[in-house]
Amino acid sequence: MAEITKSQSIKSEYWTAAFIGILKFVIFSFYGINLWIATIYIDEQRINPNTGKVYTIGNIFTNIFSILNCTSMAFQLIPNIQAIVKAKIIGKQIFDVIDRQSPQKQLVKHQEQLPNFSTITFKNITFKYSSQQNDMLQNINLLIKGQTSTVIVGASGSGKSTIIQLLERFYSPNLGEILIDDVNINNISLRALRESIGYVQQEPILLQGTIRDNILFGNKDATEEEIQNSLRKANASFVFDLENGVDTYVGTSSLVNLSGGQKQRIAIARAL
Structure with missing residues (x-):
């Protein structure tokens, strides 16, 4: 993902640089053409139809500043163009995540009917986060009976939240299995499983x-x-x-x- 983001960022900078280069080429071309035509008009002492007098140096500078005023507005587009290009890249990444099919969902070959949650069993669960060297949970066995309240107590970082995240299948255990009424949660529809679980974080978020x-x-x-x-x-x-x-x-x-x-x-x- 990092390599794709880097490649897309480089590509966007290429397009931005090309746009800026073309814009500056057009602007300076206008300056050059203006000076070239102006020198011809002055050399041939052509008459300005608006004043009835020959063109002067003052007319040249008037044209230059008019072009400068117009092109300054074009230069103000550059930050907006950069923002649009970056937004396009970020938007693509967002939609890629939204459209991505969960690898856990692909693993389910047979989705059994959602059980009644009479018991939840953790059997020999071992789990390690990819960013950590040591196991967060090691050979955990846990039985939660239905119609009861279970409190999991432990020091900060001992894996209390990890147990809930494994139950919701945010992660998959490295070893062991999690059962609901003797049915492996990997054989239950991910949508049905999560719709049956209410998860309230320690710092809740209320939607607008x-x-x-x-x-x-x-x-x-x-x-x-x-x-x-x-x-x-x-x-x-x-x-x-x-x-x-x-x-x-x-x-x-x-x-x-x-x-x-x-x-x-x-x-x-x-x-x-």
Whole structure:
């Protein structure tokens, strides 16, 4: 990916340099042609039809400054051209990522029906990030029973978040397997798996829009009653006390200042 980006950047600089070179060639050609024609007019003492007098040195400088004024506007296009070329390259990379088919999805030959999540089992899981030398998880065995709350406790960097990321198949374990009701998660549709898991980060992100919009992002078909129930279950009843309730606008440009805990509870309601 880095080599492709480098190649595309060099290519864009070539096009930008070519455009600037052609533009300067045209501008200086205008200067040269203007001086050449002006010397002929003065030498032959031709009459200026606008004034009825012969052309003078002053007329030459008037033409030069007129060309200079016009070409200065053309030079102002150069930064915009550079920005457009770079945006085109970046845009292509973005759409390549969007259109990329997940390699994990390609590995699934037979997608079984999504289980009921009565048990989640980690069997002899070993995992290492590609940027690290040591294993993040080593021979981990874990059984999570349905209808229970499980807390994973450990020091910072011990692999707590990694366990969740493996369950969501953001990464694949180097060794071992993860089972949901004795079904390997690699045999479950990636879309169905992730739609059945609510993941709330420690630092939640609220999307631009209303609180209602944020909650509906988790389930676009949710009814008003379901929205209110999810807020109550997430202990986010403070939303009902806001002036506009669930229609309160949140995001970076919001006029309502929500604490980190309040944002997290809204994110939990969205996950529910």
